[in-house]
Amino acid sequence: MKNELVEALPMLRAFARSLCGNRDRADDLVQETVMRALANRDKFQEGTNLHAWLVTILRNQYYSEIRKRRREVEDSEGTHASRLSDIAAQPGHLELDDFLRAMRLLPDEQREALVLIGASGFSYEEAAEICGVRVGTVKSRVSRARSRLDEIMNGGVDLPGGDSAERSANEIAQAMRLRA
Amino acid sequence: MTNDEKDMKDGASLSPPAGAPAARGGAPQREGKEDWIGRQLRRVFDDALNEPLPDDIMSLLERIDEHPTEPTKPEAKNG
Numbered sequence: 001m002k003n004e005l006v007e008a009l010p011m012l013r014a015f016a017r018s019l020c021g022n023r024d025r026a027d028d029l030v031q032e033t034v035m036r037a038l039a040n041r042d043k044f045q046e047g048t049n050l051h052a053w054l055v056t057i058l059r060n061q062y063y064s065e066i067r068k069r070r071r072e073v074e075d076s077e078g079t080h081a082s083r084l085s086d087i088a089a090q091p092g093h094l095e096l097d098d099f100l101r102a103m104r105l106l107p108d109e110q111r112e113a114l115v116l117i118g119a120s121g122f123s124y125e126e127a128a129e130i131c132g133v134r135v136g137t138v139k140s141r142v143s144r145a146r147s148r149l150d151e152i153m154n155g156g157v158d159l160p161g162g163d164s165a166e167r168s169a170n171e172i173a174q175a176m177r178l179r180a
Numbered sequence: 181m182t183n184d185e186k187d188m189k190d191g192a193s194l195s196p197p198a199g200a201p202a203a204r205g206g207a208p209q210r211e212g213k214e215d216w217i218g219r220q221l222r223r224v225f226d227d228a229l230n231e232p233l234p235d236d237i238m239s240l241l242e243r244i245d246e247h248p249t250e251p252t253k254p255e256a257k258n259g
Contacts, residue, residue, distance in 0.1 A: 001244075005244075010229045010231075011229065014226070014229040016228075017228040018224050030237060031237050095220070096220060099220040099224075118221040119224070119226075120225065146217055
C-alpha cells in the first residue's frame, strides 16, 4: 500500500488545504489521515478507490475536529484572518485572497462538494460516496456553492464581518502598496 | 465508467498531478464567473499539489517499511 499511499498524498494534501484553508492544519490532517489509513489498512478493499478512501478518512477527521472546536473555540475570527492571509500572502494572490475568504463563507459541506468536484477530479458518484449522501445532493451542493460564490464575489454579500474583514482589507491595501 | 478512468488515473498518478483536474470528464466548460470559480479552485488545489511533502509526513511513511506490522504509533504528536 505504501507506494499508492505516497502517490495519493499530494492530492490528499491539496484537498485538505482547499477544504480547511490553512496550510498547517491541512498538513496535520494529512498526517493524521496517513496514520489512520495505516492503522486501518486491513479495512481497505484492494481494487477499490484508494483516493476516495483516504479523502473519506480525512474529511471525517476534519468534521470531528470542527465539532470539537465548536465547543472550545471563540477566537476563530482573529486566527481565521491570519490563516487565510497565510495562503494569500504571496504577490499576485490578491484575487485569490478574495476567493479564499469567500470560500470560508460557504457551509463546510458545500465547500467540500465544490472542491471534490471542481478541483480534485472526483466524479459525482465518488463524491457522493465520500460524503455519504446521494448524487443529487452533491450536485445541489455544488450548484448552491457556485451561486453563493457568485453572489459574494459580485458584492452581494459582505465578506466576513468585523475585525477579520477589516484586517483583511488592511492586508490587501498594504500588499497593493507594496506591489505599486 | 468513471471508475475505470479513476483506476487508470490512480495507477498513473506518478505523472504530473496538475493534469488530474483536466482529466475529469464531466464538468461542462462554462463562461464567465463560474469558470473563474473553477480556475481559482484549481489554483488553490494545484498549488498544494505541487508543493513537496513536508518532512514529518515523509518520515511517517518511512516507518511503514521499518515496522510493517505496527505502523499505528509513529510518534506521539507533541502538545
